[in-house]
Amino acid sequence: MSRTSRKDTQRLSRRQFLGATAGTAIAAIATGAGPRAVVLSGQIPVVAGGGGAPELTLVNGRIRTMDARNTIASAVSIRNGRFVTVGDAVPAPAPDTRVIDLGGRTVVPGIIEGHIHSVSLANRPGYHTILENTTSIREIQETLAARRPSVPEGQWITSMGGWHENQWSEHRLPTRRELDDAVPDRPVLLYERFTGPCATNSLGKAFFDAADAAPPLHPNVVRVNVAGNGLIAEAGFTGGGPSATALYYLRRLQTFEDKKRSTLDAMSYSASVGLTAHLDQVLFPTPGPLHPNQVLSNLDQYRMYDSWLSLHREGKTIIRLQMNFLHNQSDPELPELKERLRNQFQFFGDDMMMTGSIGEWAAPLASGAVWAEAQRLVAQAGWRNENSVQNLAGLTQVVEAYEKVNKEFDITNLRWAVHHVPAVTHDLLTRLRALGCGVQMAAFRWVTSNDPKVVVGAPFRTILDHGIQAGIHGDGVHIAPLNPWLQMYFATTGLNSFGDPV
The missing domain is CATH 2.30.40.10 (Urease, subunit C, domain 1)
Structure with a gap:
């Protein structure tokens, strides 16, 4: 079978799968x-x-x-x-x-997502438009055009995170002309994953060109430099760049009512695909005011839930949200983590919104002794704890640390977990199970896989056959879709977005 025919067959199969599941899901x-x-x-x-x-x-x-x-x-x-x-x-x-x-x-029943960053979707600037279910430039155009009637004049139509060029038959971003053909009378910005790149239409280019020509709004603003075809270069993860500056300009336009609208949109979309409970893993914390170096996964961790909390007080939330606490400090003193454990309640709230525990990590895994001390502090406080790993070495590090802290503080009833687990061994899984721990298997890597010779995790069958407590997650809404049926499709078929078995 040719590569083209495989992709065409796969695209039809995924649509059929979604039509038979998400389209009929009732929470x-x-x-x-x-x-x-x-x-x-x-x-x-x-x-x-x-x-x-x-x-x-x-x-x-x-x-x-x-x-x-x-x-x-x-x-x-x-x-x-x-x-x-x-x-x-x-x-x-x-x-x-x-x-x-x-x-x-x-x-x-409503699906529970055990690892998601839905708070980011709730804070999207503009009138966010879901593109994660599209499979071609034409479908992107149709989706944007369908969004257009509900967007007031002068407001932005945006789509930020949750999709990847691999999902589209053209394997590229749409051009300025293609976006103009879909929406000629509203500015449009598409922003890929954490750091871009971006694509914009003619009205968006005019806005960013004017911003480039004006005195900078912040010392760290850089020129957006929209190309003739509407593309905006990717930003760095920490040092800013054109896409981050474009995002900064749009975030500055947001009002609190805009954030509440985006939050309601996020909940409505989640419910529409049967996902009714989220364990939110927060964003990479960047406390303080907006900054041009912040990428899509950066916001003030003390304020990012304000719109969701406001809607909860008004009785308007329809999705159950539990919020974990991610700590990203490499300071050996671990000041923020210590204050959190001293002053915060875990699992505090009600059926619709409550605090969680420590996750996606208590300190960066790469911080070595600092990370290890963070595990000890969490165990001493009697808190639940989660860590995400990217390889077998990371999983080994986590298992050894869990065993060490368990000798000092019993963690066997705290339900600690490890997330992503792209590679495992039977021995490591057995040692985790002996500690009362479980694993969350990453089911989102189908969207970025482009080489069928490279196996992308997690090893679902190996883990399920082992018998350890396990679940899958999608890690939306930056690097992967929120739609859980797409992740389930990959986990059960092993086919990536190209239709290749990986």
Whole structure:
């Protein structure tokens, strides 16, 4: 089979897969509310005594309960945010009961994402547009054009992170002319992954050209230098650059109401693909005001959740969010981590929004003795702990450190974990399991893989066959899509975005 035909076949298969799963996913959330429970966002007010007819009934479906018997029911009824009947028959509906005929469609419980950076999606400037499900320049144009009617005049249409050029048949960013053809009367900016590059249309180029010609707004601003075809050069991860400056200009335009709108958009999209609970791993912390050197994965860690918190207070959140604490200091004194463990509660909040624990790491893995001391401090405080590794050497380092701290402080009941695990051995997995630890397998590398000879992790079958507690994650929304069905497709087929088995 030719490379072209493999890609065409793969693209069709992925669409069919998504159409049969995400398109029919309905989130089923049990809140555990009682008669005297506080009303939480995402919950229905509880009726005294818990009686009354169901508020929602689903009938004529294939409802996968995911219980121990793998029960598939045809109908369920829900009252006060809880399932009251599950089976083939439901109570007679009251006049105000909403009845949904599923027409034979499949329903699954809401999916939990164990490693995501959704707070970044909630802070996207402009009117963020989801491009992670597109497969060609033409589909990009259609998606941007469909977004255009809801965007006020003078406002930006953006798409930042979550997609990669490998997903598109052309394997490149769209040009200025192609973006103009889709949206000629609103500025457009597409920003790839953490640091760019970017693509913009003619109105966007005019904006950045004017900014380049004006006195700099900050000493670290550099020229954006939009090319004739609309492309903007990639920034450095720490030193800024053209794409980072372009991002800085758009972030400066954001109001708090804009951030709340982006947060609602993020929650709505997540719910639409069946992802209803997030363990957020924060962003690379850069406290203080906006800075031109900040890339898409940088924000003030003390303020980045403000819009989500505001919506939670207003009772408007529909996605469950647990927020971990990432610590990126290499200072041997570990001042921020020590204050966090001294003054913060883990797992503090309610069913819809709460603090988490330490993750994606307590200190950079490469900081050696500093990182090791951070593990000891977390264990001493009795906190849950997570570390992400990029290779077998990293996993070995983590396992040895976990074993060492366990000799001083028992961690076997704290549910520590290791994330990504692109390479493993049976011995390391066994040693982790003996410590009560689990692993989160990275299922997102299909999107950046372009060489079928290079195996990209995680080794899903090896880990599942071992028996250690395990899950998969997508690590959206910078380097990979948020859509969980794309990650599941890779984990079950082993096919990357080119249609090649990796």
